[in-house]
Amino acid sequence: MELFEQLKNKIIGKNKTIVFPEGEDVRIQGAAVRLATDKLVKPILLGNAQKISEVAQANNFDLSSLEIIDPATYDEKELAKLNASLVERRKGKTDADTATKWLQNVNYFGTMLVYTGKADGMVSGAVHPTGDTVRPALQIIKTAPGSSRISGAFIMQKGDQRYVFSDAAINIDIDAETMAEIAVQSANTAKVFDIDPKVAMLSFSTKGSAKSPLVDKVAKATKLAKDLAPELADSIDGELQFDAAIVESVAVSKAPDSKVAGQANTFIFPSLEAGNIGYKIAQRLGGFEAIGPILQGLAKPVSDLSRGANEEDVYKVAIITAAQALQ
Ligand SMILES: CC(C)(COP(=O)(O)OP(=O)(O)OC[C@H]1O[C@@H](n2cnc3c(N)ncnc32)[C@H](O)[C@@H]1OP(=O)(O)O)[C@@H](O)C(=O)NCCC(=O)NCCS
Ligand SMILES: CC(=O)OP(=O)(O)O
DSSP states (O other), X not given: OOHHHHHHHHHTTSOOEEEESOTTSHHHHHHHHHXXXXXXXXXXXXXXXXXXXXXXXXXXXXXXXXXXXXXXXOOHHHHHHHHHHHHHHHTTSSOHHHHHHHTTSHHHHHHHHHHTTSSSEEEEOSSSOHHHHHHHIIIIIOBOTTOSOOEEEEEEEETTEEEEEESSSXXXXXXHHHHHHHHHHHHHHHHHTTOXXXXXXXXXXXXXXXXXXXXXXXXXXXHHHHHHOGGGGGGEEEEEOHHHHHOHHHHHHHOTTOSSTTSOOEEEOSSHHHHHHHHHHHHHTTOOEEEEEEEESBSSOEEEOOTTOOHHHHHHHHHHHHXXXXX
């Protein structure tokens, strides 16, 4: 069965509540109406009630079955509770005045609905850049037990080809330890999407073909990742160039002893520059559908979107987010 059909079957009728802070956006409204009609999730739209209704009218959307919250007119007592909970969570880092300002921002407001359990997950980023979308989650929801950092993976799909690209969203300049943790997180993400992970730690060098501290970093990250997840030791290899990772004939000449080279399906980039540029090239020139970024290592599901996302992307990311909320 196709991946999204499987995910839909998992979440249908489970009534997972997903908050969409960008409720004024036409792509968000279109996806939310479809998700509610298909009984996949219970959407909550955030935003200015008047603007939400204008967009809905202009596009003939029937939002009558959706919950709409305008943070500017939210019940005072409930707002005070969110404020107190936020200050408590931030343990001396954020005072009540700052919390008041933060709660006027839809991404902070939505994140607090997830943190306090009113929503099971959040999908945002069709309008806001990634930093503004995910910062509230980093500050409030924080990492899941066993994770020391959050990273962002894309599922890249074309026909029956399916790959994981990480980190393409969050950690700007990574050291070997971070790259190793991202590799293990991404192998787990691959399994969720029915991919048997073969993880390539990417570089501009294959097995010492170039000498540079940047190459040493990826070789060290490979060793650390195997130490972190010994059960994956035979499924992670590096450092590998992208051609050696994916093309068998190149792997034979560049990395003949590798159990991953030529068959990799999970690609760990050595920096956010490489990862973010790489996924957009595969998407825009290679014709791959890019689903994500899926945040890895967060204690509760919050998903970012690219501002280039369309309604279908929002619909699919919301399905993934609801499926994460079931775990
Ligand atoms: C994610 C990002 C916004 C965080 O930057 P920032 O807000 O300046 O981060 P700070 O260092 O001030 O940290 C803010 C909080 O988040 C936490 N945090 C930051 N990065 C984290 C990570 N990768 N994992 C877990 N927590 C993280 C910090 O510990 C801090 O928590 P605290 O306030 O409780 O102490 C930043 O790394 C970024 O802009 N990344 C690139 C995003 C992007 O543009 N991607 C391309 C498009 S997808
Ligand atoms: C994931 C990503 O690159 O997001 P955006 O296109 O919004 O910057």
